[in-house]
Amino acid sequence: MIVSLNEIEVACYRAALGVKLSHGLAEDAARVGVRLVTTKPDGLAIMLRALRSADAYPVLPPVFERHGNTWRARYSFLPSLKAGPIAADLKRAEPGVIVEIGATDEAAVIDICLGRTPSVPGKSVIEVDDELWKEIHGLAARTYVPASRISRMTGAGAGSNDND
Amino acid sequence: MTVSAPRPEPAQIPLRPPSEVMRLARMGSFFATRLSFMRVLIRELMHGGWAIDRPRFDIDARGFGTAIYRVAKPGRAYSLMAFSHELDPEMRNDRVIAEAWDATFALFDGEPAETDVERLRGNVPLQEAGRYLASELVLCRANRSMRLFDHIVERLSRGQQPDEGLIREVGYLMRTTAVYGNGKFGIADRFRIEERPELSGPFQAEMLAVYLVRLFTLDLVEHVARARGPQSFRPLDSRLRRYMGIGNSTGLGMAPFLMTHPALISSWMEARETALARARAATHFDRAKFEALLERARHHVSQWRVADRRQAERIESLETDLTMIAQQIDRLTTADSVYRWSEAKLGLEAQELVVSLLIELFPELVDDLAARMRVHEAVTLDSAMRVGEMLRILDEQYRWALQIDCDDPQQRALFWYVSEEKLEPRLGNRHLEHGAELERPFAIAHAIQAARADLQKVSPDESLAVFLMRHPEHRHILRRAQTVYGHPYGEIRDNLVAVDCLPIDLLRCKLSFFGASKFDPKSDRWTRIAMYQGAPLPENLSSPNADDWAFPVL
Numbered sequence: 001m002i003v004s005l006n007e008i009e010v011a012c013y014r015a016a017l018g019v020k021l022s023h024g025l026a027e028d029a030a031r032v033g034v035r036l037v038t039t040k041p042d043g044l045a046i047m048l049r050a051l052r053s054a055d056a057y058p059v060l061p062p063v064f065e066r067h068g069n070t071w072r073a074r075y076s077f078l079p080s081l082k083a084g085p086i087a088a089d090l091k092r093a094e095p096g097v098i099v100e101i102g103a104t105d106e107a108a109v110i111d112i113c114l115g116r117t118p119s120v121p122g123k124s125v126i127e128v129d130d131e132l133w134k135e136i137h138g139l140a141a142r143t144y145v146p147a148s149r150i151s152r153m154t155g156a157g158a159g160s161n162d163n164d
Numbered sequence: 165m166t167v168s169a170p171r172p173e174p175a176q177i178p179l180r181p182p183s184e185v186m187r188l189a190r191m192g193s194f195f196a197t198r199l200s201f202m203r204v205l206i207r208e209l210m211h212g213g214w215a216i217d218r219p220r221f222d223i224d225a226r227g228f229g230t231a232i233y234r235v236a237k238p239g240r241a242y243s244l245m246a247f248s249h250e251l252d253p254e255m256r257n258d259r260v261i262a263e264a265w266d267a268t269f270a271l272f273d274g275e276p277a278e279t280d281v282e283r284l285r286g287n288v289p290l291q292e293a294g295r296y297l298a299s300e301l302v303l304c305r306a307n308r309s310m311r312l313f314d315h316i317v318e319r320l321s322r323g324q325q326p327d328e329g330l331i332r333e334v335g336y337l338m339r340t341t342a343v344y345g346n347g348k349f350g351i352a353d354r355f356r357i358e359e360r361p362e363l364s365g366p367f368q369a370e371m372l373a374v375y376l377v378r379l380f381t382l383d384l385v386e387h388v389a390r391a392r393g394p395q396s397f398r399p400l401d402s403r404l405r406r407y408m409g410i411g412n413s414t415g416l417g418m419a420p421f422l423m424t425h426p427a428l429i430s431s432w433m434e435a436r437e438t439a440l441a442r443a444r445a446a447t448h449f450d451r452a453k454f455e456a457l458l459e460r461a462r463h464h465v466s467q468w469r470v471a472d473r474r475q476a477e478r479i480e481s482l483e484t485d486l487t488m489i490a491q492q493i494d495r496l497t498t499a500d501s502v503y504r505w506s507e508a509k510l511g512l513e514a515q516e517l518v519v520s521l522l523i524e525l526f527p528e529l530v531d532d533l534a535a536r537m538r539v540h541e542a543v544t545l546d547s548a549m550r551v552g553e554m555l556r557i558l559d560e561q562y563r564w565a566l567q568i569d570c571d572d573p574q575q576r577a578l579f580w581y582v583s584e585e586k587l588e589p590r591l592g593n594r595h596l597e598h599g600a601e602l603e604r605p606f607a608i609a610h611a612i613q614a615a616r617a618d619l620q621k622v623s624p625d626e627s628l629a630v631f632l633m634r635h636p637e638h639r640h641i642l643r644r645a646q647t648v649y650g651h652p653y654g655e656i657r658d659n660l661v662a663v664d665c666l667p668i669d670l671l672r673c674k675l676s677f678f679g680a681s682k683f684d685p686k687s688d689r690w691t692r693i694a695m696y697q698g699a700p701l702p703e704n705l706s707s708p709n710a711d712d713w714a715f716p717v718l
Contacts, residue, residue: 002297003350023640089547092628151597
């Protein structure tokens with residue numbers, strides 16, 4: 001199906017929250033998702049794998065520890081959506097510092113976070129696989145609160161019929 | 165990082181500070197100004213060389229079918245596709261969770277081919293359940309105000325004009341219940357149109373769609389009336405026709421935008437405040453013009469009647485205040501003295517109405533500010549910033565947030581969330597309802613205090629990069645604080661999760677920027693409004709005073 005960039009950004013943000021990334025890291029994940037989908041033919045599949053990985057490996061902070069001029073991963077495996085933004089922060093904060101991420105899931109995510117992806121014009125029409133799209137939305141749905149009568153009546157404040 | 169204070173103006177009158185402006189009570193008292201987005205669109209239609217016509221009107225005698233409205237000039241066209249349906253009264257619901265409507269619409273980029281019309285006929289009536297392409301710019305729907313629609317059909321079909329009292333009371337033939345832009349359900353992303361001069365301002369595509377919906381409702385009611393009484397039919401009097409706006413029902417869905425776009429909101433507020441400062445600094449004051457505007461506003465307010473007790477009391481106080489200023493006006497010699505007197509003597513509603521009147525008085529001084537109400541919302545994290553600098557920013561920018569007692573359960577009673585039911589934004593009470601663990605990050609004061617407490621535990625020389633590696637939970641709020649630091653009006657300086665938070669104030673603020681009038685709250689969480697009431701119709705756009713439609717009266 002054809003989707004807009006806004007839809008991709010919102011879906012990736014919510015899916016990232018759904019796999020328990022913090023709001024801040026979910027914002028980064030949303031931007032990564034847009035970049036992946038607009039620049040790579042299998043961008044959504046990469047994003048979904050990265051999200052699943054973040055879901056499967058709930059690493060506790062801090063994910064790196066310092067050894068001299070090098071930040072080294074504290075885990076044998078780091079999900080890219082957690083490691084990428086933090087590695088980028090560390091490199092921006094201290095030019096010349098080395099960050100060793102070690103084993104991760106999606107190198108494309110790390111490349112985007114570290115600004116190693118060449119700047120190419122993004123696709124103007126984004127077509128995504130329906131099944132992958134459904135899976136992303138499945139992760140996003142973890143952030144929705146189930147409806148109840150009280151939430152329907154008081155949560156938004158309106159009545160049920162508006163004939164006048 | 166350097167702080168961006170409100171931009172200095174040549175005008176010598178300082179802008180009202182964010183600590184005064186960005187309070188819910190004041191924001192919830194705003195009125196439309198000539199910088200409001202509907203006003204900006206009307207000026208574009210007046211001066212931009214646009215022609216408006218109706219290339220298609222395949223509507224049956226009962227008012228059901230398809231119509232197309234076109235706004236065009238050489239090299240550019242926009243078309244509103246309108247689908248009018250029969251609706252079971254039991255299904256008529258203004259909530260986002262509704263699934264059928266009296267009429268559904270799409271604003272098409274260009275002129276649709278028949279294949280586009282067919283494709284959209286299969287999708288637009290489904291609204292959120294349909295799929296769309298980048299050729300569609302806006303999606304919306306509307307329900308009839310049955311009592312006014314039926315009344316006007318009845319009267320016009322008999323050759324009579326409708327009851328003015330009823331028109332005054334309702335003010336529109338249909339209410340829109342959602343207007344979607346920016347990529348929703350596959351329609352065009354904002355970036356695709358933001359470089360076009362006519363759509364570069366905020367929400368201009370949405371405002372254009374709603375303006376055309378208004379034209380459709382007027383044509384529809386006359387068409388049905390004509391079909392009912394072809395021999396006796398008389399068209400709607402042009403004065404009544406122009407008064408008729410388009411309604412809107414708005415709930416909490418509109419509120420989060422104010423929290424999630426701090427840089428953009430700051431640009432809107434700063435433009436409005438700059439307009440006020442320029443007006444106050446003006447060396448000339450046309451008192452007669454001000455008095456005429458004030459009288460019109462008083463008349464308008466006298467016709468603003470609502471059932472909501474809180475708003476009804478506010479309107480009553482407003483009327484008293486406006487009488488006071490009318491009695492005082494002979495002694496006020498400058499725009500600034502009018503503002504200062506109203507600030508000292510009047511309530512917030514009246515103060516903000518005076519703001520709108522003063523801005524209205526000086527089109528030559530303020531209209532260029534509409535171009536400043538947009539911003540490239542680049543949200544980046546300066547991870548090289550030191551903890552000490554971050555703390556300084558928090559202490560400077562968020563003094564208001566640090567004064568809130570976050571240990572008080574009443575200060576954290578509410579939580580904002582997305583319901584699984586059509587993804588409707590809702591507000592719950594965390595002490596009574598489930599789902600608080602899924603709340604959206606709008607407890608700004610709490611997040612600021614939590615981040616500050618952790619920042620104080622580490623060396624001021626540590627980089628934010630290292631701090632956030634240890635505390636990813638603060639990543640969102642510290643990035644936000646860095647963003648807001650450059651946008652002085654970016655943060656609402658009240659606690660949005662306090663038990664006494666009134667979301668209706670957020671709605672009114674945003675709707676005033678749209679240009680809405682006749683706020684008619686139905687609870688503290690949703691409101692009806694009128695849009696384009698009194699705005700020029702296509703046949704009025706070439707009139708020299710077409711832009712003079714603030715505070716319409718009948």
